[in-house]
Amino acid sequence: MSGLAAGIRLAHFGKKVCIFERHNAAGGLNSFYSQQGRKFDVGLHALTNFVRPGVKGTPLTKLLRQLRISRDEFQLSEQKRSRVCFGPNGETSLNFTNDFEVFESEVARVFPNQIDGFRKLVAKVREYDDVSLDAKPISARQVVREFVSDALLEDMIFCPVMYYGSAQERDMEFGQFVIMFKALLLEGFARPFDGVRVILRVLTDKYRAAGGERRMKCGVRRIIPNGDRASAVELDDGQTITADHVISSIGGPETERLWTQPTKKTVSPVGALSFVETITVLDQQPAALGWGDDTIIFFNDSERFDYVAAQDQVDPRSGVICFPNNFAYADGQTLEEGVFRCTCLANYGAWKGLPETDYLAAKAEWYGRIQASALRFLPAVDPTALRKATIGTDMFTPRTVEKFTGHLGGAIYGSPLKHRQGRTSLENVYICGTDQGFLGIIGAMLSGISMANYHILRGS
Amino acid sequence: MTKEETKQAVLDIIADVAPDEDITDVNPEIRLRDQLELDSMDFLDIVMELRKRHNIEVPEAEYPELASLDSCAEYLTPKFEALGK
Numbered sequence: 377m378s379g380l381a382a383g384i385r386l387a388h389f390g391k392k393v394c395i396f397e398r399h400n401a402a403g404g405l406n407s408f409y410s411q412q413g414r415k416f417d418v419g420l421h422a423l424t425n426f427v428r429p430g431v432k433g434t435p436l437t438k439l440l441r442q443l444r445i446s447r448d449e450f451q452l453s454e455q456k457r458s459r460v461c462f463g464p465n466g467e468t469s470l471n472f473t474n475d476f477e478v479f480e481s482e483v484a485r486v487f488p489n490q491i492d493g494f495r496k497l498v499a500k501v502r503e504y505d506d507v508s509l510d511a512k513p514i515s516a517r518q519v520v521r522e523f524v525s526d527a528l529l530e531d532m533i534f535c536p537v538m539y540y541g542s543a544q545e546r547d548m549e550f551g552q553f554v555i556m557f558k559a560l561l562l563e564g565f566a567r568p569f570d571g572v573r574v575i576l577r578v579l580t581d582k583y584r585a586a587g588g589e590r591r592m593k594c595g596v597r598r599i600i601p602n603g604d605r606a607s608a609v610e611l612d613d614g615q616t617i618t619a620d621h622v623i624s625s626i627g628g629p630e631t632e633r634l635w636t637q638p639t640k641k642t643v644s645p646v647g648a649l650s651f652v653e654t655i656t657v658l659d660q661q662p663a664a665l666g667w668g669d670d671t672i673i674f675f676n677d678s679e680r681f682d683y684v685a686a687q688d689q690v691d692p693r694s695g696v697i698c699f700p701n702n703f704a705y706a707d708g709q710t711l712e713e714g715v716f717r718c719t720c721l722a723n724y725g726a727w728k729g730l731p732e733t734d735y736l737a738a739k740a741e742w743y744g745r746i747q748a749s750a751l752r753f754l755p756a757v758d759p760t761a762l763r764k765a766t767i768g769t770d771m772f773t774p775r776t777v778e779k780f781t782g783h784l785g786g787a788i789y790g791s792p793l794k795h796r797q798g799r800t801s802l803e804n805v806y807i808c809g810t811d812q813g814f815l816g817i818i819g820a821m822l823s824g825i826s827m828a829n830y831h832i833l834r835g836s
Numbered sequence: 837m838t839k840e841e842t843k844q845a846v847l848d849i850i851a852d853v854a855p856d857e858d859i860t861d862v863n864p865e866i867r868l869r870d871q872l873e874l875d876s877m878d879f880l881d882i883v884m885e886l887r888k889r890h891n892i893e894v895p896e897a898e899y900p901e902l903a904s905l906d907s908c909a910e911y912l913t914p915k916f917e918a919l920g921k
Binding site for chain 1: 852853854855856873875877878880881884887888896
């Protein structure tokens with residue numbers, strides 16, 4: 377997705393661009409697949425950074441301008457309501473919507489002695505220059521603790537922010553925190569009725585119309601260095617293509633490995649955080665089953681929120697529930713089937729080496745345990761009714777992520793080391809996408825735009 | 837090309853670069869940034885579109901010349917004329 381955005385910018389301004397994609401579908405970490413006639417989104421729970429028409433100067437409006445996209449083309453519908461829900465049975469809940477006042481009043485209601493500090497934190501977030509390409513890294517936990525003294529509130533703020541984009545365990549860089557806090561809470565969630573493929577279609581159409589070329593099922597296996605620069609890329613089929621500039625959206629460590637030996641100590645560490653997701657397809661809307669209108673629920677059952685790679689294959693103590701049905705679609709449209717998705721932290725190593733039969737058994741076991749964990753945070757539903765309503769299931773693991781996206785370790789949010797300026801050890805090779813450091817779908821597109829502007833268009 | 841035509845050419849570009857801005861009442865004497873929501877990415881686009889549409893090069897050091905419609909007219913009209921426009 378970031379590569380398509382970079383490609384649109386460059387092609388629009390007359391550069392000769394070719395995108396090489398190893399997979400048969402565009403989108404990378406934000407793609408979709410078909411199974412038994414159903415289309416599933418890979419990454420998209422929701423598009424973050426949603427603002428209503430007329431709100432200017434935010435990432436969504438910036439990228440619409442830069443890519444010459446009219447906002448109607450994305451067909452965005454807003455979330456109904458989401459919440460952060462903590463405690464062994466979800467005893468403490470903070471609701472939020474696309475109107476920030478809702479979250480603020482929830483914090484005031486549940487944490488009355490924290491609200492002043494919370495408001496000061498929000499003021500700091502609002503004024504922070506999060507798109508600066510050369511900001512000094514500072515600990516977000518440390519900054520948040522200057523304003524919020526209650527550990528429960530601190531964890532309830534970090535839970536959604538980390539789950540939707542942190543490549544770092546336990547803590548995150550404050551600039552990354554600001555990007556996510558704005559994207560999720562100050563801005564908001566939306567989704568096209570037909571999911572991520574609507575956005576991908578708009579991008580591929582723009583790219584083609586601007587004159588960009590695309591080669592599918594055609595990966596780059598090597599970057600050929602010549603001194604401090606890349607002179608060409610070598611494709612999976614052995615063909616070499618010369619290039620003045622190479623923008624790579626495959627990740628930091630993955631890109632470095634295209635010209636350095638993997639055995640050598642590389643600059644970017646491989647990310648430790650990966651996820652599993654269970655998908656349950658229902659023959660009715662989740663609300664009809666008794667689950668209400670919540671769009672997304674971030675949950676945690678433990679004393680503290682532990683955002684670390686799972687010790688076991690999966691850590692079901694915390695996670696994210698998403699009901700794609702619960703967006704306010706235009707004209708009261710409803711998705712044909714109900715979808716209940718649940719994401720938890722996983723351990724790549726514990727999945728990677730499993731023989732096929734054990735792998736399938738582990739998937740089946742964890743499907744049940746993850747669902748049982750998530751159900752504690754939803755209104756009670758008769759288990760027999762749920763079983764009867766279930767007409768399909770699927771699940772992805774760190775192994776699935778690595779296989780289809782090429783991200784080492786199945787690390788959805790990439791390496792903990794971000795390359796803000798997108799530079800690599802080769803002068804004319806740049807990184808865009810998750811390892812450049814802008815997050816989410818909107819962040820991915822903005823990353824491609826920024827790198828194309830900064831390294832190629834600005835100086836030309 | 838007259839100065840008024842130059843201003844119109846710049847407005848046409850702004851209309852495409854920032855279609856969500858209302859440009860019907862832009863005051864030519866006031867900095868564009870002070871009356872429209874334009875950031876450095878948008879200014880980069882104005883410069884790039886000048887090159888794409890009109891073959892006019894604006895070096896980075898001279899971006900400040902594009903601050904207002906009047907200053908755009910002063911700075912760009914001779915460049916249009918030099919190209920025989």
